[in-house]
Amino acid sequence: MADLRVKIAGVEFKNPVIPASGAFGYGREYERFYPLSKLGGIAVKGTTLHRKDGNPPPRIAETPAGMLNSVGLQNGGLEKFLKFELPNLLTKDTRIIANIAGATAEECAELAARLDTTAVDMLELNISCPNVKQGGAAFGTSCQSAAEVTKRVRAVTSKPLMVKLSPNVTSITEIAAAVEAEGADALSLINTLLGMRIDIRTRRPILKNNVGGLSGPAVFPIAVRMVWQVANAVKIPVVGMGGISTAEDAIEMMMAGASAVQVGAAIFQNPYAPLEIIEGMARWCDENAVALISDITGTVQPW
Amino acid sequence: MKMRYTQGKFLITEKKAIAKGIFDVTVQCPEVAKIAEPGQFVHAAAAGFSLRRPISVCEIDRTAGTLRIVFEVRGKGTERLSECNRGEVMDLIAPLGRGFKLLEPDKKAICIGGGIGTPPMLAAAQHYGANATVISGFRSASAVILQEDFAACGAKTLLCTDDGTQGKKGRVTDLLDECLARENPDIIYACGPEVMLKAVAERAMARDVFCQVSLEQRMGCGVGACLVCACKIRRGGEEYYAHVCQDGPVFDCREVRFDG
Ligand SMILES: Cc1cc2nc3c(=O)[nH]c(=O)nc-3n(C[C@H](O)[C@H](O)[C@H](O)COP(=O)(O)OP(=O)(O)OC[C@H]3O[C@@H](n4cnc5c(N)ncnc54)[C@H](O)[C@@H]3O)c2cc1C
Ligand SMILES: Cc1cc2nc3c(=O)[nH]c(=O)nc-3n(C[C@H](O)[C@H](O)[C@H](O)COP(=O)(O)O)c2cc1C
Ligand code: FES
Numbered sequence: 056m057a058d059l060r061v062k063i064a065g066v067e068f069k070n071p072v073i074p075a076s077g078a079f080g081y082g083r084e085y086e087r088f089y090p091l092s093k094l095g096g097i098a099v100k101g102t103t104l105h106r107k108d109g110n111p112p113p114r115i116a117e118t119p120a121g122m123l124n125s126v127g128l129q130n131g132g133l134e135k136f137l138k139f140e141l142p143n144l145l146t147k148d149t150r151i152i153a154n155i156a157g158a159t160a161e162e163c164a165e166l167a168a169r170l171d172t173t174a175v176d177m178l179e180l181n182i183s184c185p186n187v188k189q190g191g192a193a194f195g196t197s198c199q200s201a202a203e204v205t206k207r208v209r210a211v212t213s214k215p216l217m218v219k220l221s222p223n224v225t226s227i228t229e230i231a232a233a234v235e236a237e238g239a240d241a242l243s244l245i246n247t248l249l250g251m252r253i254d255i256r257t258r259r260p261i262l263k264n265n266v267g268g269l270s271g272p273a274v275f276p277i278a279v280r281m282v283w284q285v286a287n288a289v290k291i292p293v294v295g296m297g298g299i300s301t302a303e304d305a306i307e308m309m310m311a312g313a314s315a316v317q318v319g320a321a322i323f324q325n326p327y328a329p330l331e332i333i334e335g336m337a338r339w340c341d342e343n344a345v346a347l348i349s350d351i352t353g354t355v356q357p358w
Numbered sequence: 359m360k361m362r363y364t365q366g367k368f369l370i371t372e373k374k375a376i377a378k379g380i381f382d383v384t385v386q387c388p389e390v391a392k393i394a395e396p397g398q399f400v401h402a403a404a405a406g407f408s409l410r411r412p413i414s415v416c417e418i419d420r421t422a423g424t425l426r427i428v429f430e431v432r433g434k435g436t437e438r439l440s441e442c443n444r445g446e447v448m449d450l451i452a453p454l455g456r457g458f459k460l461l462e463p464d465k466k467a468i469c470i471g472g473g474i475g476t477p478p479m480l481a482a483a484q485h486y487g488a489n490a491t492v493i494s495g496f497r498s499a500s501a502v503i504l505q506e507d508f509a510a511c512g513a514k515t516l517l518c519t520d521d522g523t524q525g526k527k528g529r530v531t532d533l534l535d536e537c538l539a540r541e542n543p544d545i546i547y548a549c550g551p552e553v554m555l556k557a558v559a560e561r562a563m564a565r566d567v568f569c570q571v572s573l574e575q576r577m578g579c580g581v582g583a584c585l586v587c588a589c590k591i592r593r594g595g596e597e598y599y600a601h602v603c604q605d606g607p608v609f610d611c612r613e614v615r616f617d618g
Contacts, residue, residue: 084583
């Protein structure tokens with residue numbers, strides 16, 4: 056039986072499979088299907104300082120091999136998270152990654168500072184949400200603002216800090232390097248790619264927000280490419296995501312350079328996807344005489 | 359209320375077309391049937407599509423351990439679902455959402471279905487039997503469904519079509535007005551296009567009759583995790599986005615912001 060444990064920024068995960076932020080809520084809904092302790096960790100829904108109502112519906116559109124979403128970070132705010140969600144999550148015997156988003160760098164820093172004194176295992180700073188007007192991707196699309204917000208957050212937290220990058224940029228490696236230079240302990244990518252669908256009968260966009268973030272199998276090759284490029288450009292670990300729906304996808308992502316993976320949209324189709332990926336990876340390791348899953352990270356041999 | 363849904367591949371024991379492009383499917387799923395309630399829905403996987411399709415529970419047979427769903431082919435996903443035949447399986451997450459609030463069966467209920475909003479009314483009408491009045495409206499005679507099923511449970515049926523090819527020519531709200539002029543129901547249930555729900559809600563509120571409407575919204579997870587299926591609700595003096603899959607699909611009509 057292969058050892059599936061991975062270590063990222065000093066935090067040990069029992070396996071490398073983590074439901075992605077926004078696809079899994081706070082885990083409550085999926086506990087009906089399986090114990091959360093089977094998961095490597097959970098990246099919980101993005102939390103903002105104050106309650107956020109999100110964008111008007113429709114907020115989802117199906118696409119070939121994927122979907123667009125324009126939720127717009129609906130969440131109950133930090134207080135509610137600390138009071139009602141975190142205590143419950145901490146009893147689940149899995150790693151908890153708090154995903155935070157702010158309209159300003161100050162807000163991001165305040166969120167990080169408040170979470171610093173809690174028992175969350177890791178912070179994931181979202182500088183890449185395409186669905187909010189302020190903050191979000193605005194931070195993640197220039198090296199300067201990405202560096203600035205990372206610096207501010209780094210200054211107020213001793214938690215392992217993972218910064219989540221946007222694929223909607225000209226050079227993701229430059230942003231990655233800028234964030235690394237300001238003290239990020241890890242990087243996660245990719246967030247969704249900005250997209251659009253139009254209902255040709257009504258000539259209206261399907262999403263009320265007009266545009267939204269593309270995820271699911273359609274983005275997988277882009278995610279693999281970006282993880283590969285980023286992993287080669289930085290020294291800190293990379294958590295890969297974007298379109299992973301099978302164990303083979305997860306293994307491919309790790310070979311591209313990811314130390315662990317997150318799974319989002321696939322869960323909507325198959326709630327058991329994270330578990331099936333974990334089981335499939337274990338089987339693959341056994342069949343391929345891989346004793347330690349972490350040994351496959353970055354092992355692609357480029358031509 | 360704790361939700362107790364499961365995901366599984368369930369055997370299709372019956373399938374037939376009951377009108378042009380409208381399919382009536384029965385699946386064997388004893389565990390789900392045991393706990394399913396009128397107004398809840400199933401989230402059906404259509405092979406080759408990234409998102410599941412939400413379909414209301416039309417009839418629950420706890421003894422036989424079956425659920426019946428009735429759906430219209432609207433696009434590629436429901437077309438794919440309509441190709442699933444008897445003897446094959448359907449991949450469902452079910453039962454989902456909050457169903458209708460059911461009063462004692464001796465209370466008087468009016469169940470209103472517009473077009474493909476009619477199926478969920480069957481399970482509700484069956485609860486009230488002869489104390490239910492079912493008002494249904496369709497585009498045309500060719501789209502009329504489920505009238506025999508309503509009659510079989512003892513409910514009184516009132517029918518209208520837009521073009522007058524079957525039943526009365528007109529809208530369900532015309533029939534509702536006639537009905538309300540004669541009797542005061544204890545509860546009204548409605549499912550159908552939003553304009554219809556709004557018109558029903560106005561009438562119910564004007565007469566202070568408790569009324570529940572079943573809403574539709576595009577869905578992702580179906581279980582309350584992804585937050586895409588938002589609908590604007592006013593509760594406790596506050597307006598916010600609730601979620602159709604978890605807080606609904608059935609809502610108290612007084613809470614729904616139809617233009618939100
Ligand atoms: C709670 C609930 C109960 C429903 N019950 C029934 C029922 O009993 N019978 C029935 O025929 N239909 C029902 N519907 C509507 C049904 O879900 C849609 O007609 C169906 O999803 C359309 O899929 P498609 O692939 O044919 O269309 P497409 O247009 O190809 O679908 C594209 C995407 O949009 C979504 N979508 C499109 N229209 C709707 C809609 N009206 N509501 C929600 N999502 C939509 C699809 O699910 C899919 O994700 C219900 C919807 C909800 C939310
Ligand atoms: C409905 C939905 C909501 C999301 N919400 C968040 C969020 O709050 N914060 C965040 O960092 N990413 C969010 N994401 C992005 C995912 O975490 C992930 O980066 C992206 O979907 C790519 O992975 P996938 O293809 O496996 O879904 C969301 C994605 C979806 C589909
Ligand atoms: S569909 Fe995911 S929350 Fe309703």
